[in-house]
Amino acid sequence: MSYLRPTDDPLIQKRHKKQKGDPQAHLVYSAENKIKPYHCFRSENATRAFIREVVHSRWWKAHFPHIQDVAMVVQDRDRGYADAMPGFKVGAVRLDWTYLSQDNALHELAHTIVEGGKPKIRPNATVHGKEFAGTYLALLRKFTTQEYYLCMRDCFETGGVEFLEPDVAEGLWRK
Numbered sequence: 307m308s309y310l311r312p313t314d315d316p317l318i319q320k321r322h323k324k325q326k327g328d329p330q331a332h333l334v335y336s337a338e339n340k341i342k343p344y345h346c347f348r349s350e351n352a353t354r355a356f357i358r359e360v361v362h363s364r365w366w367k368a369h370f371p372h373i374q375d376v377a378m379v380v381q382d383r384d385r386g387y388a389d390a391m392p393g394f395k396v397g398a399v400r401l402d403w404t405y406l407s408q409d410n411a412l413h414e415l416a417h418t419i420v421e422g423g424k425p426k427i428r429p430n431a432t433v434h435g436k437e438f439a440g441t442y443l444a445l446l447r448k449f450t451t452q453e454y455y456l457c458m459r460d461c462f463e464t465g466g467v468e469f470l471e472p473d474v475a476e477g478l479w480r481k
């Protein structure tokens with residue numbers, strides 16, 4: 307089974323503009339757009355249950371103790387958005403109805419890890435920088451399949467996305 311989208315899929319053509327202060331964002335989005343979603347959820351509650359399972363796992367607690375819980379809201383407009391409220395050890399992710407899938411939830415959860423903590427653990431990490439990309443790959447490796455993880459990793463490599471090795475990224479967030 308291939309997780310790659312067919313090359314005539316319109317999403318592949320979609321390019322995102324470069325964002326100021328976040329120079330790698332468009333490369334990350336382009337790489338992700340080449341891959342099919344991993345496990346689309348049928349409901350908001352199912353998505354929330356998955357996020358709870360991830361954030362309350364022993365693995366998460368061992369690696370990302372600065373984020374103790376993550377709330378999720380679904381809304382109509384924004385594609386995906388993550389927020390980690392500094393000082394509260396709680397993060398939040400916001401997902402568009404069309405983005406209720408495991409890979410998108412993990413993408414946003416990676417943002418809560420990178421942005422959270424008071425003070426921020428890696429203050430120089432940019433929003434979609436190599437720390438984010440490596441942490442996202444670590445989450446995919448842990449919570450999807452080896453095949454899906456390798457597919458995303460391959461698209462990062464061919465798409466010029468700079469990332470830390472997941473083993474390295476996993477170790478970044480313990481103070």
Ligand SMILES: [Zn+2]
Nearest residue numbers: 386413417434
């Ligand atoms: Zn993002």
